[in-house]
Amino acid sequence: DQQVKQNSPSLSVQEGRISILNCDYTNSMFDYFLWYKKYPAEGPTFLISISSIKDKNEDGRFTVFLNKSAKHLSLHIVPSQPGDSAVYFCAAKGGDDKIIFGKGTRLHILP
Amino acid sequence: NAGVTQTPKFRVLKTGQSMTLLCAQDMNHEYMYWYRQDPGMGLRLIHYSVGEGTTAKGEVPDGYNVSRLKKQNFLLGLESAAPSQTSVYFCASSQARDSVEAFFGQGTRLTVV
Numbered sequence: 001d002q003q004v005k006q007n008s009p010s011l012s013v014q015e016g017r018i019s020i021l022n023c024d025y026t027n028s029m030f031d032y033f034l035w036y037k038k039y040p041a042e043g044p045t046f047l048i049s050i051s052s053i054k055d056k057n058e059d060g061r062f063t064v065f066l067n068k069s070a071k072h073l074s075l076h077i078v079p080s081q082p083g084d085s086a087v088y089f090c091a092a093k094g095g096d097d098k099i100i101f102g103k104g105t106r107l108h109i110l111p
Numbered sequence: 112n113a114g115v116t117q118t119p120k121f122r123v124l125k126t127g128q129s130m131t132l133l134c135a136q137d138m139n140h141e142y143m144y145w146y147r148q149d150p151g152m153g154l155r156l157i158h159y160s161v162g163e164g165t166t167a168k169g170e171v172p173d174g175y176n177v178s179r180l181k182k183q184n185f186l187l188g189l190e191s192a193a194p195s196q197t198s199v200y201f202c203a204s205s206q207a208r209d210s211v212e213a214f215f216g217q218g219t220r221l222t223v224v
Contacts, residue, residue, distance in 0.1 A: 032211040043201055043215030093211055097161050098169060103153035
């Protein structure tokens with residue numbers, strides 16, 4: 001059973017607008033959540049994380065929001081740039097030290 | 112600073128052959144992970160290690176074995192390769208329990224024919 005779900009396989013956003021990527025989880029024992037970005041033929045690179053005791057974390061154009069009661073988090077990218085076109089993975093880490101990933105969302109930034 | 116290095120980058124195996132994928136990190140990280148990426152499936156955890164001499168099963172451990180004899184190296188073994196193990200394999204490492212950022216290698220593309 002999938003513990004981390006990204007229900008949108010792809011998303012297209014106009015350059016300069018806001019991109020919102022969503023992620024849901026089922027395991028209430030997760031205590032950290034992470035977002036990774038992946039370009040073709042490269043390894044994933046870390047973007048931003050949030051602890052389960054917080055509801056928001058911001059780093060430049062990237063903001064992650066966590067709603068624990070809904071078991072939902074989202075990544076906001078503002079403004080979206082052409083270089084943001086990539087696959088974005090949501091991940092979660094719990095007390096057993098596993099890092100569990102979702103299936104990813106492919107973001108296309110349109111000119 | 113090399114970070115996380117995976118060897119080899121590409122490999123073609125015949126069904127039933129064995130091989131070992133090597134992951135080496137030079138950041139003195141405690142935690143290391145092996146994932147496989149398949150189309151539409153995201154990254155799935157195979158095995159991981161929280162320190163030298165330790166290993167644990169992930170989400171899809173069957174058909175794979177691992178060893179962490181040295182802190183800097185994490186080996187993933189396929190004893191008898193099957194076509195279902197055709198995938199891109201990624202290794203990652205992280206500093207410690209509360210350092211959530213994991214650094215990934217460039218991947219190994221394995222094809223089993």
